[in-house]
Amino acid sequence: MPIKSYRQAINETLFQEMRRDERIVIMGEDIAGGAGTPGIEDAWGGPLGVTAGLVGEFGRGRVLDTPISESGFIGAAAGAALTGLRPVAELMFVDFLGVCFDMIYNQAAKFRYMFGGTGGAPLVIRTTIGAGMRTGAQHSQSLYSIFTHVPGLKCVMPSSAYEAKGLLTQAIRDDDPVIFFEHKMLYDMSEDVPDESYTIPFGEANFAREGDDVTIVALSRMVHIAGQAAEALAKDGIECEIIDPRTTSPLDTDSIIESVEKTGRLVIVDEDTPRCSFATDVAALVADEAFGALKAPIKCVNAPHSPIPFAPELEDMYIPDAAKVEVAVRAALEASK
Amino acid sequence: MSNNQITPLIMPKWGMSMVTGKVVDWLVEEGASIATGDELAEVETDKIVNVVEVQGNGILRRRVAKEGDELPIGALLGVIADAAMQDSEIDAFIEKFQENFVPEEVEEGQTNEPLSVEVDGRPLSYQKAGPEDAEGTPVLFIHGFGGDSSSWMFNVTDLAASRAVYTLDMPGHGGSAKELGPDPFETLVSAVSGFIEKLELAQIHLIGHSLGAAVAMAVAVQKPNNIASLTIVDAAGLSDTLSGGSYIEEFIKAERRKDMKPALQKLFANPSLVSREMINETLKYKRIEGVAEVLTAIARAVFPDGKQIHVFRDKLEALPMPITAIWGAEDQLTNPEDAQGMPENVRVHIIDKAGHMPHMEAAPQFNKIVSAFFKSIE
Numbered sequence: 001m002p003i004k005s006y007r008q009a010i011n012e013t014l015f016q017e018m019r020r021d022e023r024i025v026i027m028g029e030d031i032a033g034g035a036g037t038p039g040i041e042d043a044w045g046g047p048l049g050v051t052a053g054l055v056g057e058f059g060r061g062r063v064l065d066t067p068i069s070e071s072g073f074i075g076a077a078a079g080a081a082l083t084g085l086r087p088v089a090e091l092m093f094v095d096f097l098g099v100c101f102d103m104i105y106n107q108a109a110k111f112r113y114m115f116g117g118t119g120g121a122p123l124v125i126r127t128t129i130g131a132g133m134r135t136g137a138q139h140s141q142s143l144y145s146i147f148t149h150v151p152g153l154k155c156v157m158p159s160s161a162y163e164a165k166g167l168l169t170q171a172i173r174d175d176d177p178v179i180f181f182e183h184k185m186l187y188d189m190s191e192d193v194p195d196e197s198y199t200i201p202f203g204e205a206n207f208a209r210e211g212d213d214v215t216i217v218a219l220s221r222m223v224h225i226a227g228q229a230a231e232a233l234a235k236d237g238i239e240c241e242i243i244d245p246r247t248t249s250p251l252d253t254d255s256i257i258e259s260v261e262k263t264g265r266l267v268i269v270d271e272d273t274p275r276c277s278f279a280t281d282v283a284a285l286v287a288d289e290a291f292g293a294l295k296a297p298i299k300c301v302n303a304p305h306s307p308i309p310f311a312p313e314l315e316d317m318y319i320p321d322a323a324k325v326e327v328a329v330r331a332a333l334e335a336s337k
Numbered sequence: 338m339s340n341n342q343i344t345p346l347i348m349p350k351w352g353m354s355m356v357t358g359k360v361v362d363w364l365v366e367e368g369a370s371i372a373t374g375d376e377l378a379e380v381e382t383d384k385i386v387n388v389v390e391v392q393g394n395g396i397l398r399r400r401v402a403k404e405g406d407e408l409p410i411g412a413l414l415g416v417i418a419d420a421a422m423q424d425s426e427i428d429a430f431i432e433k434f435q436e437n438f439v440p441e442e443v444e445e446g447q448t449n450e451p452l453s454v455e456v457d458g459r460p461l462s463y464q465k466a467g468p469e470d471a472e473g474t475p476v477l478f479i480h481g482f483g484g485d486s487s488s489w490m491f492n493v494t495d496l497a498a499s500r501a502v503y504t505l506d507m508p509g510h511g512g513s514a515k516e517l518g519p520d521p522f523e524t525l526v527s528a529v530s531g532f533i534e535k536l537e538l539a540q541i542h543l544i545g546h547s548l549g550a551a552v553a554m555a556v557a558v559q560k561p562n563n564i565a566s567l568t569i570v571d572a573a574g575l576s577d578t579l580s581g582g583s584y585i586e587e588f589i590k591a592e593r594r595k596d597m598k599p600a601l602q603k604l605f606a607n608p609s610l611v612s613r614e615m616i617n618e619t620l621k622y623k624r625i626e627g628v629a630e631v632l633t634a635i636a637r638a639v640f641p642d643g644k645q646i647h648v649f650r651d652k653l654e655a656l657p658m659p660i661t662a663i664w665g666a667e668d669q670l671t672n673p674e675d676a677q678g679m680p681e682n683v684r685v686h687i688i689d690k691a692g693h694m695p696h697m698e699a700a701p702q703f704n705k706i707v708s709a710f711f712k713s714i715e
Contacts, residue, residue, distance in 0.1 A: 209613075
């Protein structure tokens with residue numbers, strides 16, 4: 001099977017879906033790259049190179065470079081979805097959601113409900129999350145918990161190239177608004193990705209590793225951080241089960257509970273800040289529905305409750321790493337001795 | 338094994354994609370006498386657990402790998418020698434082995450990359466193992482419904498010592514085209530026939546499992562002169578009913594892990610063999626566009642309502658090549674009773690404690706039966 005990067009997998013999905021369905025349009029800032037400069041107009045393909053080549057095949061009628069106005073183009077995308085198009089909008093950094101939040105949570109997320117089921121918004125908003133790129137406090141956040149909080153939105157967090165293609169295909173074919181969170185630090189990570197189209201259903205967790213001692217729930221890049229910790233712990237005979245929920249909304253609660261019922265211990269690894277986060281959500285869910293299975297207190301590994309530091313040394317300390325996950329796993333084991 | 342020899346027991350390579358294996362359990366104590374065919378250790382690959390067998394006789398002098406170790410192919414698991422060998426010599430052997438051991442480089446796109454050939458306008462994916470100048474009659478493995486080449490991961494290496502071994506992905510499966518045309522069964526048969534022609538395999542041992550066994554029988558009927566022998570494994574196509582017909586529907590419907598796991602568990606006598614990776618790989622295949630349609634089309638054409646449409650029982654007697662039927666005694670899908678009442682030219686082997694996949698679940702035994710069969714006719 002061909003090896004492709006996370007970036008290539010997303011790019012290929014956009015090509016395949018746009019060929020399949022001409023109602024799909026993509027829009028965002030700089031997505032065609034070098035706007036208005038013939039000859040090099042497609043040299044760039046967005047700030048992270050994900051949309052490269054699309055304008056060449058599909059033209060400017062379907063690949064729309066927008067003004068730097070998130071409320072404008074995300075609102076336009078929501079409206080276009082309501083009229084029957086299937087827009088895929090690129091919100092360059094999730095940190096900019098503040099500018100267009102009304103269009104997402106008060107408009108797109110509520111159309112189906114407020115129009116009595118007669119009009120939905122088949123809209124995908126692709127955006128980037130994650131620290132580690134030295135891009136400072138306003139371009140490095142992992143604000144997926146805020147979207148997970150809103151009824152009417154589906155929230156998708158691919159952890160690898162294979163996952164990205166299957167989940168983005170599903171997102172584009174979904175009839176409701178989907179926020180698709182791409183992790184900046186995963187774009188160059190590669191693996192086998194089929195050339196054919198395929199979909200991964202929402203609300204279906206991936207068991208990224210099997211183990212009997214501790215359940216680790218992790219998303220996006222944190223799946224890999226958890227994997228490093230699990231490798232190290234395995235040398236001491238500690239077997240971790242890693243569950244990647246893939247989507248925070250809908251959430252595959254059954255798989256999480258099934259695993260905790262086996263291991264009796266739960267560690268959640270979440271790159272977002274700790275208060276009212278995905279981690280606290282899963283912890284509450286398990287405490288509520290599987291309290292009897294727990295042999296130890298639930299441990300959450302989050303970023304600290306602070307803005308992301310710009311100093312590289314501090315930024316590295318800010319991001320949950322394998323050492324912190326190991327400590328949490330050992331603490332869970334220690335507490336249940 | 339001569340008296341003054343030390344034999345390393347190494348991590349075997351099972352299947353094209355295996356890079357490492359994990360030692361789950363030693364089955365023999367240090368100091369125990371062992372003989373060819375003894376099972377020494379259980380090793381887990383990313384797909385299933387299998388046992389490592391010994392070739393030759395001696396004493397397991399040293400268990401080098403510990404339970405739980407994850408080791409690359411070729412790594413030293415243990416040391417076999419006879420009682421006269423000094424401990425110091427064994428220590429020296431181990432030290433030298435470890436010093437010189439370099440794990441096989443797995444280069445991207447080299448060893449794992451399947452080959453491709455076009456038959457009836459469809460690209461077919463296949464793999465080839467065995468020495469370049471092999472003189473033995475080649476083998477062609479045909480997997481079952483919803484399977485692919487990797488079903489034979491524990492069987493290829495054994496046979497490929499002296500001959501070319503081909504594993505083919507049938508249309509609709511693995512890396513082959515996900516489209517079957519109006520007559521799915523005929524498409525599968527024609528693909529295998531066409532493959533044999535295209536690769537100019539004048540003589541070939543054909544081994545088919547389940548649906549692949551039905552296909553293999555159809556090919557043997559069509560091209561009796563090219564087929565040196567026929568081995569059918571937990572075969573479809575011997576009776577007009579399919580005892581585990583509900584499996585087909587469950588497998589087609591399963592889109593999620595929680596539905597796929599119980600379906601796959603029906604294939605094994607020991608359901609705990611169904612690993613996370615086996616479920617994931619099967620779901621990956623099932624998600625690909627066109628696969629659900631292909632599987633549904635095959636099911637309708639070949640196994641409608643728990644029946645079987647293509648039955649070859651009456652044709653076996655007239656076939657000129659030697660035939661072996663192998664069956665797992667605990668098969669829940671194709672009934673082991675279908676192996677009863679075979680014509681005289683069919684040798685029948687029932688493998689205890691194996692389900693629908695004896696070539697995986699009881700691989701050493703399966704391989705022995707096939708090797709002995711080939712030896713008896715070549």
